[in-house]
Amino acid sequence: MLKSFDIYSQNNVMKIVVALNLLLVGTGSLLFTKRIINRLEAREEQYMRLYAKALAYAIETADNNENLNFIVTGIIETNENNAIPAIYADEHLEPAQCRNIEFPDNMTGEEKHTYLKEQIQEMRKNHPPIVVDLKDGEKGLIYYNNSLLLKQLSYFPFALLAILSALAVLAYLSFSSSRRAEQNRVWVGLAKETAHQLGTPLSSLLAWVDYMRTDPDHYEAEVTDEIEKDVQRLETITARFSSIGSIPTLTDENLDEVVTQFTNYLARRISTKVKMSVESNLPTTLMVRINRLLFEWVIENICKNAVDAMAGVGELRLRLLPLPNDEVAIDITDTGKGMSKSSMSKVFSPGYSTKKRGWGLGLTLAKRIVEEYHNGRLYVKSSEIGKGTTFRIVLNREPGALPDVPVVRKKRPSLLTLRGPKKMS
Known part of the structure; x- marks a missing residue:
């Protein structure tokens, strides 16, 4: 039975503590801010109702319209919280006085009147008007909006x-x-x-x-x-391990030759029921800067992973091809069991493995060698459950046009499937 594990999957206590603290601080601050906003809104509404009562009283005791206009203006202008935008209007929504309303520049009197009526419509959306009871059953209305302080606090x-x-x-x-x-x-x-x-x-x-x-x-x-x-071979492996953590020396290598020679060696040490082949669409003179020891390790890890995915029976194809933007690619395709999308996203994670035995470090090492040491890319190009998987290695090459390669130059499964020991040492 297959299993998946991650040796780094244990919860980090510090992460949890920080996350909980941020959550508590954020929740507490939001609730406290909301409470302050609600109190300020209630206070501003209370101010406006107080103004409405004062205005109604003043109007009842006013002798004439001139005194009325003076009182209305005085009440609004002496507003204790004079940052509250307010407009006094009659029953027909005709504005009579305003306070803390900023008009655009160069407006005429008629344009200001129209602008105030537009502001009344906007204020009605935010707060219901405060009714001012006048003489003889008439009514006035005070429209208002949140103060600038309250608006800023709401953000x-x-x-x-x-x-x-x-x-x-x-x-x-x-x-x-x-x-x-x-x-x-x-x-x-x-x-x-x-x-x-x-x-x-x-x-x-x-x-x-x-x-x-x-x-x-x-x-x-x-x-x-x-x-x-x-x-x-053990000396080579030792040299590989010694290279980890150090800046490797890159040299110009014939990628076609490196891949072919190493797969010849590899074919003798895997299952004889795995048919390997190499196809190349690269010019014979193309050179790529790599560290041969480490790059062979990448090929080995991907191929061994593919052989395991096929349970030792199937076909393993390596294809070398040019890419745009002065890049070359090596596609390694197996006919194994394939991977789900969730597995594709975790296959390079340290410790991830679908095998009963193994540490899940081979593909992680391969990705690190390609991306950190060779400035390339390694990813799962495609995978389909029950049909197989294709890994792609992308490397940079010397800039410039490549000569056309009209046909695939090599396809030698017979050379690469010589019998030998079933497993690598």
Whole structure:
């Protein structure tokens, strides 16, 4: 039964604490701000009702219209909170007086009158008018809007949310960066230590190979040669681990030749039921700057992952092709079980694996080598459940036009499917 695990999936207590604190601070601030806004709105409404009562009383005691206009103007202008925009109008919505209304520049008297009527319509949407009881059953109306202070305060929750969101993003990036740095230190330390530990037995094995060559009567030369190849392979692996954490040296290599030679080696050490092939649409003279040891490791990890996905039976195709923008690609396609979209998004995560045995580090290493050391890209180009998966490696090449390659130059599955041991050492 397949299983998935992630050795880094344990909850980070600090992240949870920070997230909860941000949530509590944000929720408390929003509730407190909302409470203040409601109180200020109620207070401004209370002011306006008080003005309406004062205005009604003044009108009842006024002797004439001239005194009435003077009183109306005085009441509005002596408004304790004179930042509240207010308009006094009659029953027919004809404005008589206004306060704290900002008119556009260069308006005529008639244009100002029209503008006030438009403002009355806007104010009616925000607050119901305050009724002013006049003489003989007539009524006046006071329309008002929120003060500038209250408007600014109403935007505060949105500003607070933006600030808290920015803090949350910064906290996440900080934790993620710290976690990646910690993982990198672990990776580099583990790689260096592995290379160091392999050094001693490798020296011993090389000595045994030399000893076996001195006694050809007891040890067949072919067996000794194969042992020496595997010891050399271990030396290559040790060199790879030593390169992790250091800036690798990139040299101009013939990508076609590198891939072909390594897959020839690889085909002898995987299941004989896997048919491998290499197709190339690249010019024979094309050179790409890579670190050969590390790049072969990338090919190996992807191919071994593909063989596991096919359970040791199927077809593995490697295709080299040019891309626009001075890039080349290597597509590695298997006929395995394929991946779901969720698996595609996690396949390069450290520790993710769908195998019962394995650490889930091969593809993570491959991606790091391609993207951090070769400034390229490695991703899942396509995958379909039950049909297979295609990984794509993209590398930069020297700028310039490439000569046309009208036909695929190589397709040699017979060369690459020689029989040998079923598994790599």
